[in-house]
Amino acid sequence: MPVPRHILEVRQFDRSFVLELFERAESMRSLAGPGFSARLQGKLMATLFFEPSTRTRLSFEAAMTRLGGGVISAEYAGATSSAVKGETIEDTARIVAGYADLLVIRHPEAGAAARAAAVVDVPVINAGDGPNEHPTQALLDLYTIWKELGRIDGLRIALVGDLRYGRAARSLAMLLTQTRDTELFLVAPPTARMSQELRLALSGAGVRVTELDDLEGLAPSLDVIYQTRIQRERFTDLADYEAARGRYIIDQSLMRRFNPQGIVLHPLPRVDEIHPSVDDDPRAAYFRQARHGLYLRMALLDWVLGEQPVVVTAYSSGTAAPAGGDSAS
Amino acid sequence: MPVPRHILEVRQFDRSFVLELFERAESMRSLAGPGFSARLQGKLMATLFFEPSTRTRLSFEAAMTRLGGGVISAEYAGATSSAVKGETIEDTARIVAGYADLLVIRHPEAGAAARAAAVVDVPVINAGDGPNEHPTQALLDLYTIWKELGRIDGLRIALVGDLRYGRAARSLAMLLTQTRDTELFLVAPPTARMSQELRLALSGAGVRVTELDDLEGLAPSLDVIYQTRIQRERFTDLADYEAARGRYIIDQSLMRRFNPQGIVLHPLPRVDEIHPSVDDDPRAAYFRQARHGLYLRMALLDWVLGEQPVVVTAYSSGTAAPAGGDSAS
Amino acid sequence: MPVPRHILEVRQFDRSFVLELFERAESMRSLAGPGFSARLQGKLMATLFFEPSTRTRLSFEAAMTRLGGGVISAEYAGATSSAVKGETIEDTARIVAGYADLLVIRHPEAGAAARAAAVVDVPVINAGDGPNEHPTQALLDLYTIWKELGRIDGLRIALVGDLRYGRAARSLAMLLTQTRDTELFLVAPPTARMSQELRLALSGAGVRVTELDDLEGLAPSLDVIYQTRIQRERFTDLADYEAARGRYIIDQSLMRRFNPQGIVLHPLPRVDEIHPSVDDDPRAAYFRQARHGLYLRMALLDWVLGEQPVVVTAYSSGTAAPAGGDSAS
Structure with a gap:
């Protein structure tokens, strides 16, 4: 499965995508040495949070920063911005897509990220759309x-x-x-x-x-x-x-x-x-989970935005992970 | 006309400034290749928004980031900061001018950015002062x-x-x-x-x-x-x-x-x-307009803060723009 | 006195720490030339402000940026995040410590930063804990x-x-x-x-x-x-x-x-x-004070996080500062 353009719902993911993503997350882990990576240097991510979530927002922003990318961030887009003046998520997304190379959207309405994705020409990641998905x-x-x-x-x-x-x-x-x-x-x-x-x-x-x-x-x-x-x-x-x-x-x-x-x-x-x-x-x-999530999101951002090939260490069998170091056992 | 120290009101701009700025914006456009520019590396912009505006704030912050500069940002300065304790815009500006090389200020009161500009020794850009100007x-x-x-x-x-x-x-x-x-x-x-x-x-x-x-x-x-x-x-x-x-x-x-x-x-x-x-x-x-605005603001930040000369491609006649690519025709 | 792991209360500091810190702040001052330093390149600071303070937050973020580090920032963590869902400061700190290399915490409760420091394995800086300390x-x-x-x-x-x-x-x-x-x-x-x-x-x-x-x-x-x-x-x-x-x-x-x-x-x-x-x-x-504070905080971040030795210009007597340039006299 090729990397999806947008990350909107779980239904999109098949087994091969999931397993390759996990192996890419492993390579992100090893890449987190001294200094930030320059893999996404020159890429700009916008986080648009219409519903606050410090944890999820900071996780994405840490992932982007550690890959060398830039971040512009609306922590409180719902209460403070054009949203209160009646702007649609489509309009907001179209405008911010003029500034950034990727949108990460959290919104209280189901389907909001998908509606944004339908009108912009940059990738959109759904960071939680109300009662729907994450x-x-x-x-x-x-x-x-x-x-x-x-x-x-x-x-x-x-x-x-x-x-x-x-x-x-x-x-x-x-x-x-x-x-x-x-x-x-x-x-x-x-x-x-x-x-x-x-x-x-x-x-x-x-x-x-x-x-x-x-x-x-x-x-x-x-x-x-x-x-x-x-x-x-x-x-x-x-x-x-x-x-x-x-x-x-x-x-x-x-x-x-x-x-x-x-x-x-x-x-x-x-x-x-x-x-x-x-x-x-x-x-x-x-x-x-928080640190695992950081590497997972780094892998996702890198895959969606990146042009550099990831060297994924091949593991012997299809689903065997390199258990050990961080594991609970 | 030399570049103004502060960008406070439309009255400041004459025709030659406007036309040179537009040509500089064109050169920003071509500069937006792979990777961020390093033109403003080492410069730090503070965005102080006493009235929220996700769009305008993100536009300035994207512009600065794409030029290699740093950003510190107060999305909600009005409700959350010293403003509620009764601090004047002059005091806030003087303090933040100790941290940053440029202030971008949005404020609900007409003249607020000008009042800030009068007391600091870094450039101030008016990002909207209440009912007055933008x-x-x-x-x-x-x-x-x-x-x-x-x-x-x-x-x-x-x-x-x-x-x-x-x-x-x-x-x-x-x-x-x-x-x-x-x-x-x-x-x-x-x-x-x-x-x-x-x-x-x-x-x-x-x-x-x-x-x-x-x-x-x-x-x-x-x-x-x-x-x-x-x-x-x-x-x-x-x-x-x-x-x-x-x-x-x-x-x-x-x-x-x-x-x-x-x-x-x-x-x-x-x-x-x-x-x-x-x-x-x-x-x-x-x-x-959003993307045009990004390049325009890049040109403005670069001009106000920059020390590197901009190579402006000279167009044949005074007002002829390179119409084409992005145009509606 | 070796540098403390966490910066939580004034009681921690002895005279030799204070004087060395001041001399390190001087070297930060000279380092603030053209371009950001790369001393903390690859280090990520999280600012978690459960009580808003534009001034203190921007000062820390400017310091980190000028040292080449990255910043993830919650300007309004108290009102917008998991805190309202009843999460403890310990839980929040543990999670964000999975993303970042240093936490700067402001919180309305006395002792909050110390409680965070007790459960994480990254340095914590107290940026004001309610009626207690700063x-x-x-x-x-x-x-x-x-x-x-x-x-x-x-x-x-x-x-x-x-x-x-x-x-x-x-x-x-x-x-x-x-x-x-x-x-x-x-x-x-x-x-x-x-x-x-x-x-x-x-x-x-x-x-x-x-x-x-x-x-x-x-x-x-x-x-x-x-x-x-x-x-x-x-x-x-x-x-x-x-x-x-x-x-x-x-x-x-x-x-x-x-x-x-x-x-x-x-x-x-x-x-x-x-x-x-x-x-x-x-x-x-x-x-x-604002600019002095910037250099002081740069020195503190650099000392707590840094691996590079700081070349401190030795002054003749123990407490003599290089008065002059910026002084009021």
């Missing part, structure tokens, strides 16, 4: 699994928490359709269960999906626990929210039952759904 | 005309919409005093007509000014339609605002009547005063 | 004294204004414990006097402390007047605030009595506690 988050989540466990196939993965409104969990679930022999367990409160539509799509793509309630009983046999925050802002009914949150907490007691070779992930921010006492457990991989 | 917008508007039509003289130009409160239209009108043989048509709702004072100043400077209502009838003979948004925030009376907006809409019907060699400009953002179906018309030049 | 402000204040007066010892210094809530004055007072033969005069309204605890700590460290009311009488014999703003936001009682502010104004009349060789400092922003007519007096050093 494709680079899904990529960095799966990259973290690959990095930490050495493979993306044959895994038992539990998605926990908000599987209805949380776009990170849904985006990752969709990306898992590119893995093989995956058993997916959905552990969600009744008000935040995954939509039937998505469950059927996963099953149709060969992912074995099981909904269940007993995370404790499941823990010993899981490779990955992907915990998510119950997001108050996605609930219209406060009682539903209160019932949903705090139902599945990852604490020391759960960790004692959890597979000693497994990892815990979280798209972050977390509130209290993972107890801080778990942070020092080597299986707590959620802070390592 | 001189670099006027320069990029006229540069777009020069680029798209190949000349700045002998043109029939209509300014449409808010000619009383809109600083973009008023700034451009003032800059047109540096052109020759210009016929200017003012098409504004009764509540937003250009002040008599400005009309008299234009006439006094040799611009032939006509106020009229019938944009449709005028369209076939116009070279430039400069459409503007009726800005609600400039109206104190909501009824006046409602009466004014939506009176002169540029749509397919108007475009059918419009001069096939003409161009439509807009300082943007637009709301509904240009119908989106017009966007694909090659005469719709308002999105090309 | 250690780099104290360093640049004392550096300004050293630069302007040529020494840090044997000085008569008055701290004026808010000595209870203002962290700048308190931080400087603590740093003065590293100077010798200092006479410190505290001139504060009754509701904003320095805490007894801090006064005792100063006395215990050998600083001769006197509280008094008559700034006019004292002025002729002072070397430094350090004026501060009475900060409304630190007062819970509006009547106390009104009584406190405006009690000690520095105006032309006071300047006529003031030591002709002395200097006036202010951490800025000022409101009306220094009359603008004083600005042109060569003893008004408060705007020169």
